[in-house]
Amino acid sequence: MSVLYRLEWGMLEETFKHLRQCGDGRDECQILWLSSWDMPEVISKVVHPKHAAHFGGFVLDDDWLNKFWMELGDTNMGIRFQVHTHPGEAFHSKTDDEFPILHKPGFLSLVIPNFGLGAVGFKDAYLTEIQTNGGWQEVPIESRLVLT
């Protein structure tokens, strides 16, 4: 059931760049990691969704989400991770649990602390996965993600 995804270092750098530029140390921000359905284990695209954000949260734009959903179908891609920042400690809040972009077993959510202003990497980051019963369960990052 569990997949060990491969992510290029450059994509992690790109992710942090978006989180820092968009959040600017003031607002939360979200990024999505996609891969092709032909090769799901290799993350091949970083997407920065259109969203409204504030210090303690974010909401994705509804029209953007419709277009993005169609684009996923047209390009044969699927969402593997949602990545978002928190102002301080990384954890999964009640809102994070209840309103993910996908709610299916195996979907992963990575939370980056301190608005992503720390070093590029997973120090103090938090990774959680949806279980078959719908609940979230924290998982070690290295068990689901390897940097290449």
Added chain:
Amino acid sequence: MDNVNPNEKSQGADAKSGETGCEGGGHAIEHLHEAEHDLEKALEKQRDAAQEIAKAEVEIKEAIREEEQEHARQFAVEVLYDGVKKKFEVRIEETVKQLLDKAIAAFGPLPNPHTLSLYKDGKELADTSTIKQAGIKPHDVLLLRPSTVKGGA
């Protein structure tokens, strides 16, 4: 003058006749050019007519398709979730909720189904509407997606 050689006269008549023959050939060529021109015009009209027939046939097929769509009571639609499309047969009197439940089961089962809805043309479809009331037509692609995506510390 009376001693005119009949042969000479005859030759003269032949020469005149020959001139007349040349003039007749000129008319014939002219007629031929006119006929060719008329033929080209006729062929052009034929081509135009063929194009109009082809256009009319396409319009008839389109009208038949629209008519069939308008009156189809059962047809196939596609539902798109996370980049994957699946086909579903629907009946116009079914509710959107029935289709939603079938889609959730086919793509999953997906936990927390209450967070998911069907979308058409960017609009969330009311669960209680029938397929007909929701304006769903054959071959429509509907989105299965969460109503809201948000996060927060």
